[in-house]
Amino acid sequence: MTTAIRPAGPVKLSISGVGKEFPVRGGSGPMHALQDVSLELRTGEFLVLVGPSGSGKSTLLDLLGGLAAPSSGQILLDGRPITGPGLDRGIVFQQYALLPWRTARANIELGLEAKGIRRRQRRAIADEYLDLVGLGGFGDRYPHELSGGMKQRVAIARSLAFDPEVLLMDEPFAALDAQTRESLQDELLRIWRSTGKTILFITHGIDEAVYLGQRVAVLTSRPGRIKAEVTIDIVREGDDVRSSEQFRRLRHEIWSLLQSEVTRAQGLERLAVSAGTGAAGQ
Template sequence: MTELSASSPVEPAPIALFPRQHRPLGTPARLAIEHVTLRYGGPDGTLAVDDVSIDVEQNEFCVIVGPSGCGKSSLLYLAAGLTELTSGDIRVDGHLVSEPGPDRGMVFQGYTLFPWLTVRQNVEYGPKRKGIGKAERRAIAERFLAEVGLGQFADVFPSQLSGGMKQRVALARALANDPSVLFMDEPFGALDSQTRGTMQKLLLRVWEHTQKTVLFVTHDIDEAILLGDRVVVMTARPGRIKAEIKVDFARPRAMDLVLEPEFIALKRHILGLLHDEIDEEH
């Protein structure tokens, strides 16, 4: 079938950002990862993640970086309820995570759309599973397809889409379920650099509109700083938290932020932390 392509969606008029929500004293974080350990192969098996604790607040965009094999993607799978942890707790809005649930959305690096469903039907899938009526779930799908610039492709099948477009649909599908937390595991890693930049710009805009709580994994330091409110740096395996770095650049952010001296200095600092880990590993 002929592959379709689409240019970057038309930029909407600027909007006021939601104010950052400050957690009242004594209330839980939106996502709380508490002393989590993951060991593969039983008590004497491989220790992948060791005593990791991260709180992600409501509306926060938190990014995890680390050397290959440090367990950062495993941490996402644990928080999504897709992998069983060895010890520790993970909670969303104070509720213990023990299995996948509609309060958590996931966007993977690979293209995980249902090939037998149209773009609209893929986006409607979550609301349909929740028992939402046909008219309402169609409206939800149309809203988020418009948000990612794919309203005109609602009736085509995934096989007709480019890689970047498939990831736009995957993002729309995750948002349509209105999750409390959105997990993104290197969602742009398989894209070419130009398409990746377009998707980063799109995600910045969509996040400004939706203000979802996001936990995002990437190998790309530019991407981590450009997107995140905070960058969590993990050590080489077994993965532990090495540093947490607040990203103070104002929002909304433009793509040319990567050229600013302050951005470059922060990138060098994070790269230094990662290079130390790689040197120690070898």
Template sequence: MSGENTVLKENVFINKEEKKSFESRQDNNSKHNDHKGHPNKDEREIKILAKNVTRTFTVKNRGQKGVKEFVAIKDINLEIRAGEFITLVGPSGCGKSTFLDILSGLSKPTSGELYIDGKLVTGPALDRGIVLQGYALFPWRNVRKNIEYGLELKKIPKKQRREISQEFIDLVGLTGFEDRYIHELSGGMRQRVAIARALAYNPEVLLMDEPFAAVDAQTRETMQEELLRIWEKTNKTIVFITHSIEEAVFLADRVAVLSANPGSIKEIINVDLPRPRKLGDVRNSPDFNWLSHKVWELLHNVENKNETNVINESRNIAEEISPTVDL
């Protein structure tokens, strides 16, 4: 994770045989069932469809008169299935947040189209919930009133609002803190409020832009596992932006790796790890480490040659994976 030290067992290595076996298991599982025995996610309906989405901005031409066009993202094509958890990773400035802004309806593409449930996205709507890094909570409202905000917009009666807000207060582990104000909460608790608020009005899609980047490492790990628990219970479609390779792999069904500016999808990696997941168990597995290294290679533009794509048997895997820590 970003800014954290990755601790891996010294005897965990990935050689050519392990790599080949892992890739074979990925191919076989992707053709049949998931780890819960359910039909593969490819058989679910398409929830989000991005078709050649491009966004350009007009900026000042530094050192010269006039303006020029800056291409933030270019020709983003992506299909996301209902109930899928997909993470987006890429270099800073590659347009991840720009894409999420378009998906939320807060911005419009310069060209291309984006659909949710077959309907063209033309602006914000209550079928999407948004959780940001900065919480974006109302300091003059207590926990319950913050969570009920979206319900108020939907004109839900007061009694029903209270019942729904209590359900999500319990879901995110804030029982007993209903009447606390935002300044009385820790960073992790504030993010729980933001998640509960986004879920309370029952959106189809949850959009998350580096929601755990501002909390400490221990809280971040706890929040990651809590988010997976909530996702497995609510079955929401989640699009999650992060700079942390470990976080991206741990959470996702698939990781979409974006190229540097202008941002476009470089490759999508299937994360075929068993669920439910516990970070302490998953982090040290060869499969997790191989996937993390694969993402790292893509982000660092390492060519996928026979020898460069395999971790040397004589080296500790921590030496190979550790560069991902600062991304």
């Protein structure tokens, strides 16, 4: 398998000075989840976002999906502000979120129904995307008849079928076993190459980030900010990419960026616990 780095296209998604605060019950002020996050995603690019636990990765995805509004800054898709959910963005979550009473094909047809596409055309499109994700012949199966990996394939097909401008993926393979996860990583790269979709992929796995991304953005511990952006210049040839010297070098670079943030987050957590214990003892 060979994956060359694509030339950068025009800016598809622009995140400028974005912050997100949440009120804290009984606290002296709000909790800052994100602060001054700025990032650009170009057309056809595969960007991976990593960060320590609690760094605001999923909060940022909620903002991009229009499921929440930023406290400051702005998010533009094709130059237009994101003000709520829309069919210009497809979202794939860690949990598959398939409707259990609908078949795999009918789940894929959901976004097509929202677009007002006629039944016969919906079925043809759904079958096309079932084939794309390697599930041709499984269209009449219900979610309880599918494995975890197959359910996630259906979720990916559902998000691609209505042709969104950007595909947002929130740790979609985290709940799967290692073998299935690696298989779906390869499948996702194949789908990305064949569709040319713009993808923002969130993960806590460094190996996954290096393997999938053209570029990896590293978030700091809370409040999340962009600490660094690392270009993944691997030319993937053969089946042993993860053992290459290039892969190990990039993995170590991102690990080093993250390790200091994890250490800082743990230190802040110990201080918070100590402060709480002291207050309780007074």
